[in-house]
Amino acid sequence: MSAAPLLKVRGLSVAFGDQEVVHSLDFSMMPGERVALVGESGSGKTVSALSLLRLVADAKVGGQALFNGNDLLALPERELRAVRGRDIAMIFQEPMTALNPLMTVGDQIAEVLTLKMGLAKAQSLQKAIDLLAETGIPEPERRVNAFPHQLSGGQRQRAMIAMALACQPKLLLADEPTTALDVSLRGQILDLLAGLQQSHGMAVLLITHDLNLVRRFADRVIVMENGWIVEQGNTTEVFAQPQHAYTRRLIASKPTRDVVAPRADAAPPVVLAARGLRVVYPTPLTGIRGWFKRGEFVAVQGADFEISPGQTLGIMGESGSGKSTLALAALGLLPFQGELQFGGQTWSVNGLRNKALRRQVQVVFQDPFSSLSPRMTVEEIVGEGLGVHEPELSKSQRQQRVMAALRDVGLGVADDTVMAQTLQRYPHEFSGGQRQRLAIARALIINPGLLVLDEPTSALDVTVQKQVLQLLQNLQRAHSLSYLLITHDVDVIRAMAHHVLVMKDGAVVESGPVHQVLAQPQHEYTRILVSAAG
16 A cells, blocks of 8 residues: 655645736655756746745635645644644745844754744753754854854755754755855755755755756656646656656756867967956954054955957856956956956056947846846947947937847847837846846947956846857857856856866966866866766
């Protein structure tokens, strides 16, 4: 006789007002099973999981969610509160916002044990120490008294996991538990969850958009698109033979390499060259000496690199490695030491006064939602650079240039009347991928020689990421553009870069041709990054 499902969902629907966003979901989970709920932003995966515990405000939830035979959607609120945190626990995406900043992590874990298990304060704190130790936090006796801001990102997520496991739940809902973490920490947290799942015998519903995590972790996968389940089954079988077109698109969304081969010149020309590039921030000293002297924090330590026309230099590293600081220095937006030259001309903060030089270096920022002014139209945003560098253009000429730039990035149509309507739209009327195309058009319209790409796809869904990377590859080929690409994503480096610098704690620990560095990494840190990327 087969075991009964731990969770059996039938006809689950979620609506806000008159709009239904989750449609008639059917799935089940067995005790101790690992299931991944996969989809892009807006697919309904997080709303579906939160609705099981009725944690979605102002939502109308329909259907059944049978947990150990009891319908979670029909339980009185008092009985459901007893289930939350004890029988079903949840790990949220961003521990910095999920943890109370005014309480120590020990008190937060102890609070769960006191409320749900009825343990005394002393017992709860000792149990909290044990849980922090079990989740791999060093010096748990000391860390139990730390506030969330005093822990690293990985330690905060481990503390969140410790809190979720406090009451030995039967089911753990893990909502993007590694998204806010650096790439080397993601594998560690996933391995931790896998080990804890086995030792505690609980079922885990992993909510994620990261297919690499799904491959490594899940027994079964459920794929969602626009609020519908479009496919579900054994993970190995779904990845090997996806049946639905959307699943096939997700699996095919890994970036592909399509770049121009490096020139065979003995000494190719150089667009941007750095020698001994350092970025130093003054810091106050503790004690009375701080009144008279200043220390220094070296954010970038002596970087050397060159970028040739039509080539991409990738700067790879985790948060705090110094890669974005290096990019700001390359843009002339930070004071730096050492030598930086663009096209043979010295480039510095003072060089910002040289308009001809300045127009040659443009930037595309990470987040298209905050890098575009919500109060400016498309025409104003994309054409802004023309007002600075080509003020002699008439309004009609400027509009034609904006239209041409939009067509270059795939946002144009042949009909100028329709295009004129597009020019009067605002950023909020576009999707994330379209906004990033607007940002690229804004950078390209003044015909620069170098684009600084600061994590250009990290804020986008995986299928949109591939489209934007293909666009950048096509533009590089068409205009012989050079890119300084800043990213933590090894797959993006593999697809886009000709050469790569690997940075850790402000220092370049390894550099070379991308195929050589990724295939045969020499430094331990590079090996960790490549291994974590799968």
